[in-house]
Amino acid sequence: xxxxxxxxxxxxxxxxxxxxxxxxxxxxxxxxxxxxxxxxxxxxxxxxxxxxxxxxxxxxxxxxxxxxxxxxxxxxxxxxxxxxxxxxxxxxxxxxxxxxxxxxxxxxxxxxxxxxxxxxxxxxxxxxxxxxxxxxxxxxxxxxxxxxxxxxxxxxxxxxxxxxxxxxxxxxxxxxxxxxxxxxxxxxxxxxxxxxxxxxxxxxxxxxxxxxxxxxxxxxxxxxxxxxxxxxxxxxxxxxxxxxxxxxxxxxxxxxxxxxxxxxxxxxxxxxxxxxxxxxxxxxxxxxxxxxxxxxxxxxxxxxxxxxxxxxxxxxxxxxxxxxxxxxxxxxxxxxxxxxxxxxxxxxxxxxxxxxxxxxxxxxxxxxxxxxxxxxxxxxxxxxxxxxxxxxxxxxxxxxxxxxxxxxxxxxxxxxxxxxxxxxxxxxxxxxxxxxxxxxxxxxxxxxxxxxxxxxxxxxxxxxxxxxxxxxxxxxxxxxxxxxxxxxxxxxxx
Amino acid sequence: xxxxxxxxxxxxxxxxxxxxxxxxxxxxxxxxxxxxxxxxxxxxxxxxxxxxxxxxxxxxxxxxxxxxxxxxxxxxxxxxxxxxxxxxxxxxxxxxxxxxxxxxxxxxxxxxxxxxxxxxxxxxxxxxxxxxxxxxxxxxxxxxxxxxxxxxxxxxxxxxxxxxxxxxxxxxxxxxxxxxxxxxxxxxxxxxxxxxxxxxx
Numbered sequence: 124x125x126x127x128x129x130x131x132x133x134x135x136x137x138x139x140x141x142x143x144x145x146x147x148x149x150x151x152x153x154x155x156x157x158x159x160x161x162x163x164x165x166x167x168x169x170x171x172x173x174x175x176x177x178x179x180x181x182x183x184x185x186x187x188x189x190x191x192x193x194x195x196x197x198x199x200x201x202x203x204x205x206x207x208x209x210x211x212x213x214x215x216x217x218x219x220x221x222x223x224x225x226x227x228x229x230x231x232x233x234x235x236x237x238x239x240x241x242x243x244x245x246x247x248x249x250x251x252x253x254x255x256x257x258x259x260x261x262x263x264x265x266x267x268x269x270x271x272x273x274x275x276x277x278x279x280x281x282x283x284x285x286x287x288x289x290x291x292x293x294x295x296x297x298x299x300x301x302x303x304x305x306x307x308x309x310x311x312x313x314x315x316x317x318x319x320x321x322x323x324x325x326x327x328x329x330x331x332x333x334x335x336x337x338x339x340x341x342x343x344x345x346x347x348x349x350x351x352x353x354x355x356x357x358x359x360x361x362x363x364x365x366x367x368x369x370x371x372x373x374x375x376x377x378x379x380x381x382x383x384x385x386x387x388x389x390x391x392x393x394x395x396x397x398x399x400x401x402x403x404x405x406x407x408x409x410x411x412x413x414x415x416x417x418x419x420x421x422x423x424x425x426x427x428x429x430x431x432x433x434x435x436x437x438x439x440x441x442x443x444x445x446x447x448x449x450x451x452x453x454x455x456x457x458x459x460x461x462x463x464x465x466x467x468x469x470x471x472x473x474x475x476x477x478x479x480x481x482x483x484x485x486x487x488x489x490x491x492x493x494x495x496x497x498x499x500x501x502x503x504x505x506x507x508x509x510x511x512x513x514x515x516x517x518x519x520x521x522x523x524x525x526x527x528x529x530x531x532x533x534x535x536x537x538x539x540x541x542x543x544x545x546x547x548x549x550x551x552x553x554x555x556x557x558x559x560x561x562x563x564x565x566x567x568x569x570x571x572x573x574x575x576x577x578x579x580x581x582x583x584x585x586x587x588x589x590x591x592x593x594x595x596x597x598x599x600x601x602x603x604x605x606x607x608x609x610x611x612x613x614x615x616x617x
Numbered sequence: 618x619x620x621x622x623x624x625x626x627x628x629x630x631x632x633x634x635x636x637x638x639x640x641x642x643x644x645x646x647x648x649x650x651x652x653x654x655x656x657x658x659x660x661x662x663x664x665x666x667x668x669x670x671x672x673x674x675x676x677x678x679x680x681x682x683x684x685x686x687x688x689x690x691x692x693x694x695x696x697x698x699x700x701x702x703x704x705x706x707x708x709x710x711x712x713x714x715x716x717x718x719x720x721x722x723x724x725x726x727x728x729x730x731x732x733x734x735x736x737x738x739x740x741x742x743x744x745x746x747x748x749x750x751x752x753x754x755x756x757x758x759x760x761x762x763x764x765x766x767x768x769x770x771x772x773x774x775x776x777x778x779x780x781x782x783x784x785x786x787x788x789x790x791x792x793x794x795x796x797x798x799x800x801x802x803x804x805x806x807x808x809x810x811x812x813x814x815x816x817x818x
Contacts, residue, residue: 222751224630224631224668224751224752224753225751225752225753225754226751227751228751228752228753229751229753258754259754259755259758261754262753262754263753263754263755264753302786303786335761335762335765336762338758338759338761338762339758339759339761339762339763341755341758342754342755342756342757342758342759342762343755343759343781343786343788344786345753345754345755346755346759346781346782346783346786347786349753349755349783350783365786365787367786367787367788368788369762369763369766369779369788369790373787373788373789375787
């Protein structure tokens with residue numbers, strides 16, 4: 124095959140692949156020169172492939188090559204382009220060698236491969252399904268065998284404890300296919316007990332689906348196995364259960380560990396807090412909850428804690444004399460949720476998706492006898508009022524929180540507001556919102572002569588939740604801060 | 618179910634493998650010249666399968682499908698993904714292949730993978746680089762499963778394309794529309810076509 128024209132064409136990467144991190148130059152003497160690479164984390168693994176590709180090319184054509192390792196530091200790293208070019212160059216090398224389409228596919232994506240194809244073990248009870256899987260795997264470049272298997276494919280069969288290697292679960296249904304999750308020994312992977320529970324939920328009898336359904340299912344599973352073997356996006360898809368339907372497209376859920384599995388909780392470092400920690404509970408409960416969290420509360424419905432049953436009453440913002448701790452606490456709380464005193468309808472910082480997932484509470488001594496405290500709640504809207512209630516005889520932990528401080532600020536995120544739209548990603552958005560709220564509060568408090576010091580970690584406790592009136596498991600405390608008079612500022616003022 | 622014959626235009630090894638796997642559809646092999654010169658009648662389905670983007674061939678068959686009222690179901694293995702569609706359901710099709718290409722080009726311009734794909738498509742017709750991506754049996758099996766749905770009801774899946782990337786186990790479905798600038802598909806959708814008796818396009 125005469126590749127001279129192609130070589131000239133590919134040697135214009137600047138025009139064809141803008142912002143390419145890797146520039147491959149095919150020279151007319153048959154050599155391949157890699158002119159750039161990147162320090163991007165995503166391409167760190169690809170560098171080995173690049174060098175392997177250069178070796179392949181050099182072996183095929185006997186040309187010269189230059190290593191990429193001394194050419195780091197290109198701007199605009201773009202792993203997608205780089206991998207695309209890698210595939211292209213690898214496939215070109217394979218084409219020149221007269222490879223079959225399947226060999227081209229593998230060499231294009233695994234240019235540094237040593238020619239050994241991965242061994243896959245097929246586990247199923249049904250002979251027809253086994254035939255379909257074996258045929259598809261072998262013609263897709265896998266070797267089907269039980270010994271020294273690199274990966275295993277479980278097709279709706281009885282599940283036994285695997286003896287190593289990642290295991291991909293797949294099942295075919297009448298009009299859909301389910302692929303995933305992957306069971307392996309990685310720290311964040313479900314243990315075999317959790318895996319089996321998931322398989323039971325997903326489980327379908329192999330005979331429930333037609334041969335064509337199994338062909339599609341196995342084809343999708345092989346694509347994911349290829350991805351796992353080649354380590355492309357492996358971490359991304361590992362614990363994902365993908366339900367594929369021709370009519371409705373793809374629906375993916377993240378498979379997590381069983382919330383009751385103590386073994387997994389301990390392995391993930393959640394054993395001590397797993398039962399009580401709202402964040403962990405929510406993370407673990409995402410899969411079980413499904414869409415329930417999103418459907419439980421219609422948009423616009425106020426949270427239960429705003430209802431008078433909890434004893435909160437509405438107070439105008441300026442019902443307390445200016446300059447008193449109560450008035451300051453109200454202003455700081457309102458600022459934390461974003462209210463701008465000069466423009467009440469505008470927030471100081473925008474809320475992600477305008478979902479306003481974060482509420483602010485303030486706690487301060489009520490001033491009367493008996494050690495009662497005033498608990499105030501600032502809703503995340505533009506209303507110029509707060510909700511307050513007095514609670515008598517607080518717990519020692521609350522007294523400790525207020526000891527030496529003028530007031531305490533507690534930020535509470537309601538995960539349902541974000542999870543309704545963003546699923547489990549909503550927790551990250553809620554934490555981001557917490558950071559914005561704390562920054563708003565700190566800025567406003569500084570103007571009022573208060574200093575805000577946030578406590579490390581989340582100090583959620585039954586007493587604090589009871590004090591605030593948090594009743595829903597979806598609202599959790601994301602930040603506890605103490606506010607005290609800024610001594611430095613007071614000295615300057617005096 | 619399509620009430621006519623299923624004609625098959627296999628442009629490479631991938632097309633041949635797919636055709637052999639879909640033998641229950643009773644596909645009849647044809648050639649592009651024959652297809653354009655003596656097009657099949659209404660109700661027939663033409664499957665064009667290749668492991669590269671046969672833009673010129675698909676454009677020609679798409680025009681013939683709309684003119685002669687037969688359905689077109691392309692199956693393409695790109696360097697990035699497997700694509701079945703967009704289905705052109707004969708004379709009443711919502712969009713032709715030109716509209717699809719324009720829409721996908723616009724879509725691809727905003728993402729990196731798509732930019733790479735457009736770059737591959739921009740290679741000359743006789744370029745080796747357009748036909749080197751390779752394919753495996755998994756791509757053939759997956760295409761066969763999706764193809765059955767498209768061939769069985771091309772009218773119900775008019776202008777629909779399914780995508781499945783090589784590196785995941787996902788399946789994405791897109792429905793395309795005619796674009797402004799296309800004399801056939803854009804004109805019918807746009808009220809601006811008549812302005813004081815003259816056409817904008």
